[in-house]
Amino acid sequence: MAGAFKAPIVAALAVAPRHVELVIEHPELSMAAPGQFAHILTPGMLRRPVSFSRIDPQRGRAGLLVQVVGQGTAWLAERSPGEWLDVLAPLGRGFQAPDPARPWILVGGGVGIPPLYSAWERWGPQHRAPACAILGAREADGILMAGDFQGAGLLPVLATEDGSAGRRGTVVGPLEEWLARYPEAQVMACGPNGMLAQVSRVAAGATGPVQLAMEQRMGCGIGACLACVVPATPVGPEGPRYRRVCTDGPVFFREELAWSWI
């Protein structure tokens, strides 16, 4: 279930240059699951979709880690504790819970990292098999929540394109190494489409489920307008079938997406 409600901001933290994490509170947020999102009212014509960066079901709290890219996110970054956000939440199909006995690889790029942290926060404590978080960004400032992963018992592998933090390069190198070691691993990834396409390609031989959290421009956010589609399987002679990120996703299994059309 999801609701339309106003939730107070209980914390607002500048976590990196141009990145703010807001924590909001409302009983409906107890139902939130990793990979789901909130559709947030801002001064623009459309709401802004933002994934949950952390979820505290006991207190009905959820985090929203926002990168400032335009007017809506700039407005969000200016909010302070005590103000309210008007949200539709929790929305969408989140990550399917990982198998605790199977190796688990989390791959996040930039603002794709927050939903993966919420997955680790939720399922990490019960996980018995090896696990690894690979966090990538163009430069060190874009690597988010590395400290949160560490605090939750998982030292992340970092990769930056300019080499300013961790390894120089993309998340693909570390992902290939982990998959070579644990070919049966399950993978969860979120990040720019280019990164997800590479993850999808590299993980093609993996025997475990590969879940990818997608982004698309949205209208309603709740499945009514068919704005937010991504090319999906099956691909017919005239092209792919289009599925909604807001309700069929944001999280899709690798096989569900028609990568050659994205």
Added chain:
Amino acid sequence: MDLSVRLPRGLTLKNPIIAASGTFGFGPEYARFVQVNRLGGISVKGISPEPWRGNPPPRVWETPSGLLNSIGLQNPGLTTFLEEDAPFLRTLDTVVIANIIGHTVEEYRTVAAGLQNEPAIHAFEVNISCPNIKAGGITFGHDPDAAYHVMRAVRSVTDKPVMVKVSPNMADPWTVAEAVVEGGADMISAINTVIGLAIDLKRRRPALGGTTGGLSGPAIKPIALRVVWEIAQRVSVPVIGMGGIQSAEDVLEFLMAGARAVMVGTITFQFPQRMEEIIDRLPLVLAHYGFRSLEEAVGAAWTSRTADGAEGGE
């Protein structure tokens, strides 16, 4: 104040606020946020005989006070609609309008015939005005003769109330309205989206996957009001107005321009409960501007124009 609206062929709305086609899915999507049965009606997403895949993404782009979309009428087709969507619609206690689309006159007839015996559907809205598909649709909507033939084909297979949705993307939209009334239309709905374009600076190409799109939202309200004004004074059938409605005051403007009822689209994305708020406030707003009934407001701007000594209305 009684907000009910009597329309042709016994169709009665409990109030004049209808959810606009394409912005309200097939009904259940918003049922978690909106008391659907409080609405005067809902017009469902356009339905074609076979499934349509729609346009490639991105399909929406925000513009100042507006929304540009190129959904391309993605829909599951008539058979799936009847199997999967009609059962929910049958449970609703509000007027359900089927928005119908086709590439050919025959396809419009097929959808209307296929829904004629479906109890969930109380009326048809023939969409000959969507700017987002290449064949069919708007090519009928911009040609009074073609529009007449689409309407005749639909009329030949149904005795349910039929409205035809008119495009604002032509100089004289009333010629199409007059033609479809001649062809048997019981009502006119106006307007569909205004054709437009946005450029994505970063990608150096049109922002939308469908290249051009249809503009909706507050940006188009003056365009919509003018079209409703022109049509309502020329045809004898009721006009359902829409385009950029955000408030009960906006609804009153449409009523005074000559609409009997309205549809509300884009604003629902921002404020799912806005239609209910409008229904709650409408009696107050009508009273505030000196109207004792809904009926009294319909076309009220025509006579006052005469009263002011300006050129007369009808």
